Amino acid sequence: MLLSVIESFKFVFFEDNRYQKLIEGFCNTLKITAGALLIGVIIGIIIAAVRTSYDKNKESMQLRGGIGYHILRAVDAVCRLYLTVIRGTPVVVQLMILYFVVFISIKNGVVVGILAFGINSGAYVAEIFRAGIMSIDHGQFEAGRSLGFNYFRTMQKIIIPQMFKATLPTLCNEFIALLKETSVAGYVGVIDLTKAGNIIAGRTFNYFIPLFTVAAIYLAIVMLLTFLVGKLERRLRKSER
Numbered sequence: 001m002l003l004s005v006i007e008s009f010k011f012v013f014f015e016d017n018r019y020q021k022l023i024e025g026f027c028n029t030l031k032i033t034a035g036a037l038l039i040g041v042i043i044g045i046i047i048a049a050v051r052t053s054y055d056k057n058k059e060s061m062q063l064r065g066g067i068g069y070h071i072l073r074a075v076d077a078v079c080r081l082y083l084t085v086i087r088g089t090p091v092v093v094q095l096m097i098l099y100f101v102v103f104i105s106i107k108n109g110v111v112v113g114i115l116a117f118g119i120n121s122g123a124y125v126a127e128i129f130r131a132g133i134m135s136i137d138h139g140q141f142e143a144g145r146s147l148g149f150n151y152f153r154t155m156q157k158i159i160i161p162q163m164f165k166a167t168l169p170t171l172c173n174e175f176i177a178l179l180k181e182t183s184v185a186g187y188v189g190v191i192d193l194t195k196a197g198n199i200i201a202g203r204t205f206n207y208f209i210p211l212f213t214v215a216a217i218y219l220a221i222v223m224l225l226t227f228l229v230g231k232l233e234r235r236l237r238k239s240e241r
Helices: 002-013 019-064 067-088 091-102 109-135 138-146 151-188 193-204 208-240
Strands: none
Touching: 002 193, 002 208, 019 067, 019 109, 019 151, 019 193, 019 208, 067 109, 091 109, 091 151, 109 151, 138 151, 151 193, 151 208, 193 208
């Protein structure tokens, strides 16, 4: 029985060097996940800053009037529309729209995948960051003003660093969710980890070993990231004491 499994494993992965397809898929999955997280964090910071700035200052700005209030209000409306659309539609549909409609001239599926998953992740990261900023005591803003900082300087020097510390564990969990979401990248021809397993299964007519191997790799990565997130949370709790 064991020898039969070993022989099947050798046939599935090592005949015709099919394991290289799995390595390629693994590398593409990591590239898409890391690139999308970076884009998501950048988008998230910008949108969270805009939305919290509008929520915290709209009454005072409305009383003062001026073009600044109307510009911020319009930008906040755009941000809300972005959040509604992105969170209200499936990520695979967004991926296909970007690949087959918006970026039809770009033939690199990995690049389009990074953009699509980054834009999608940005909507969720923005809400994580917004919740983190809103949870910070208003006295922190007043402390920044007393030091002579304007609103944006206060956000940069005082609020955003605290926000990162408060939301880092949740952000890491978003990274884990993003890793698993990239399994649909094969819809646009990207050889990701899941697609590689499907290709090997189709060539060998053996679906058990390739797909269970892919599942085991995902599980191992998620378990490692979960362990690191738990360790990070314990360290943050110790630093708070």
